[in-house]
Amino acid sequence: AQSVAQPEDQVNVAEGNPLTVKCTYSVSGNPYLFWYVQYPNRGLQFLLKYITGDNLVKGSYGFEAEFNKSQTSFHLKKPSALVSDSALYFCAVRDMSSGTYKYIFGTGTRLKVLA
Amino acid sequence: GEEVAQTPKHLVRGEGQKAKLYCAPIKGHSYVFWYQQVLKNEFKFLISFQNENVFDETGMPKERFSAKCLPNSPCSLEIQATKLEDSAVYFCASSQDRAPNYGYTFGSGTRLTVV
Numbered sequence: 270a271q272s273v274a275q276p277e278d279q280v281n282v283a284e285g286n287p288l289t290v291k292c293t294y295s296v297s298g299n300p301y302l303f304w305y306v307q308y309p310n311r312g313l314q315f316l317l318k319y320i321t322g323d324n325l326v327k328g329s330y331g332f333e334a335e336f337n338k339s340q341t342s343f344h345l346k347k348p349s350a351l352v353s354d355s356a357l358y359f360c361a362v363r364d365m366s367s368g369t370y371k372y373i374f375g376t377g378t379r380l381k382v383l384a
Numbered sequence: 385g386e387e388v389a390q391t392p393k394h395l396v397r398g399e400g401q402k403a404k405l406y407c408a409p410i411k412g413h414s415y416v417f418w419y420q421q422v423l424k425n426e427f428k429f430l431i432s433f434q435n436e437n438v439f440d441e442t443g444m445p446k447e448r449f450s451a452k453c454l455p456n457s458p459c460s461l462e463i464q465a466t467k468l469e470d471s472a473v474y475f476c477a478s479s480q481d482r483a484p485n486y487g488y489t490f491g492s493g494t495r496l497t498v499v
Binding site: 301303305310311312313314315318320357359365367368369370371372373374376377 | 419429442485491
């Protein structure tokens with residue numbers, strides 16, 4: 270079965286410090302990996318995706334993610350956190366076993382950036 | 385437009401009442417997806433459409449849930465005889481292609497509260 274795990278319910282980081290939000294996946298075949306962010310009372314906003322190519326993917330708002338095939342991970346990173354980055358972050362993988370390639374989401378990680 | 389429009393934003397229903405949610409996908413997007421976000425932020429896939437045709441309905445509780453996407457009308461998700469456990473945020477998303485490298489654009493969701 271294909272799945273995504275986000276091992277941390279919450280991550281706290283001080284403003285200006287680097288942040289990492291962890292994600293590991295389990296898929297058959299090549300993974301198609303995504304990160305989304307959800308602000309309160311809003312839908313999911315796309316941050317970045319890994320399809321193929323460079324293992325370091327750059328996305329919106331200064332975020333980047335590192336694809337590591339041997340560790341089956343796709344951690345989200347930012348060199349310097351902002352208070353406005355505080356939100357709920359979801360990692361997702363496309364379900365390649367279904368014809369719709371629908372998203373399978375992780376359970377989300379709440380990021381709190383402290384001033 | 386360039387956003388997925390969901391209405392209403394909030395819906396309160398007594399147990400046993402009907403609930404109907406609407407979603408206008410982005411113009412030109414052929415695929416529509418419905419997800420249910422429940423406690424602990426879990427996203428559960430419900431159903432997807434390719435234009436007006438059901439593409440994948442493996443997540444739908446068929447006894448009480450139904451959905452349609454008709455030409456020139458918003459898509460709809462209807463819950464007959466709501467139960468307390470149906471309380472959740474329902475997200476609609478659209479995509480121009482089902483290929484796994486295409487991301488979804490999500491609406492802001494409809495929060496359904498069953499009392």
